Amino acid sequence: MNDPFTPGLLTRLEESPRKIALLRASRIGDFLCATPALRALRLALPDAAITLITLPMLREIAQRLPYVDHVVEFPGYPGIAEQLFDARRATHFLCEMQGEQFDLAIQMQGTGVNSNPFMLLLGARTTAGFVRPGEGAGLLDAALPYPEHLHEVRCVLALTSFLGVPDQGEDILFPLHAEDLQQAERLLKDAAPPLIGLHPSARDEARRWSPDRFAATCSTLLQQYGGTVILVGEGQERELGEVIARQIDGPCCNLMGQTSLLTLGGVLARLAVLLTNDSGPAHIAYALGTPTVTIFGASSPILNGPLHTGPFRAVIHEVPCRPCGYAVCPIGNPCLQGVSVEQVVEAAKGVISLR
Numbered sequence: 001m002n003d004p005f006t007p008g009l010l011t012r013l014e015e016s017p018r019k020i021a022l023l024r025a026s027r028i029g030d031f032l033c034a035t036p037a038l039r040a041l042r043l044a045l046p047d048a049a050i051t052l053i054t055l056p057m058l059r060e061i062a063q064r065l066p067y068v069d070h071v072v073e074f075p076g077y078p079g080i081a082e083q084l085f086d087a088r089r090a091t092h093f094l095c096e097m098q099g100e101q102f103d104l105a106i107q108m109q110g111t112g113v114n115s116n117p118f119m120l121l122l123g124a125r126t127t128a129g130f131v132r133p134g135e136g137a138g139l140l141d142a143a144l145p146y147p148e149h150l151h152e153v154r155c156v157l158a159l160t161s162f163l164g165v166p167d168q169g170e171d172i173l174f175p176l177h178a179e180d181l182q183q184a185e186r187l188l189k190d191a192a193p194p195l196i197g198l199h200p201s202a203r204d205e206a207r208r209w210s211p212d213r214f215a216a217t218c219s220t221l222l223q224q225y226g227g228t229v230i231l232v233g234e235g236q237e238r239e240l241g242e243v244i245a246r247q248i249d250g251p252c253c254n255l256m257g258q259t260s261l262l263t264l265g266g267v268l269a270r271l272a273v274l275l276t277n278d279s280g281p282a283h284i285a286y287a288l289g290t291p292t293v294t295i296f297g298a299s300s301p302i303l304n305g306p307l308h309t310g311p312f313r314a315v316i317h318e319v320p321c322r323p324c325g326y327a328v329c330p331i332g333n334p335c336l337q338g339v340s341v342e343q344v345v346e347a348a349k350g351v352i353s354l355r
Helices: 028-033 035-044 056-064 087-100 115-120 152-163 178-188 211-225 235-247 261-270 280-288 341-351
Strands: 019-023 049-054 070-073 104-107 126-131 142-145 195-199 228-231 252-254 273-277 292-295 312-315
Touching: 019 035, 019 087, 019 115, 028 035, 028 056, 028 152, 028 280, 035 049, 035 152, 049 056, 056 070, 056 261, 104 115, 115 126, 126 152, 142 152, 178 261, 195 211, 195 261, 195 280, 211 235, 211 273, 211 341, 228 235, 235 252, 261 280, 273 280, 273 341, 280 292, 292 341, 312 341
Parallel strands: 019 049, 019 104, 049 070, 104 126, 126 142, 195 228, 195 273, 228 252, 273 292, 292 312
Antiparallel strands: none
């Protein structure tokens, strides 16, 4: 019997897999970080039919990827927080997936504590994925201890490399089309350049810089460069955007809740600079090469920031407890409190594009 911790699963299979299921039901930032691994797998197995299981909110983006053939919506599963769990829907989904008779299922969803049981229920002939460091492989045919100290891009690439797939570069992909840019143009037609983007939210409180400081930063940049502040984010954040807009001394356009993720990409591509917490829009901006200033609180730029040089700046205040897993900081967010308006203004001046 083969040791599941031995690299090179694909070289040991009697036949190259014809049908592959991939589980990556992560939110937009982590999803984009998986695109280099998807690219590598596609080029290594050009004749395989690859089905990607991902969040409903990412379906349109996933369908544009040239690396997958089919996209199905993750139905939710106990312990995987990204999607609400509906038992009947999940049962129906798993029956459908078992009917596909996949040759290989690959779990790209964290340490596998909850995602491996879901992946095993797909009924694939061969299974592979991450496991928690120090634990056994369980029922997996190939298991890689989750590399906790790697950048998320390299973490997922470590799994495909472990399976025997050569790397094909680390560039992340956001599949932007002409219609996304056109829709962005319509939304921004009355905004005077330069466009100073602002995404003031983040999933966890421990990643959110002060709205007052964001407003002060934008006011300073408007005073120096003119232009318009463009607020972006989800619909439930719109009220926050209105509060910040009232504090900014200058023109603002609040697009929170008015864009799909794809149109958001078109907006971000037009910006002279984006000011943001570590969040999904930051990763979209990295993929598009948009000048970006990212403020890091609980998370780490080493693990979650831009992977390569570009018009990107990470602003941090050094604390010994970063990174941490807290959604709400128990000691008052010293990592965020220590980041000053002056630091963020200077970072923005270093990357802003005034074309």
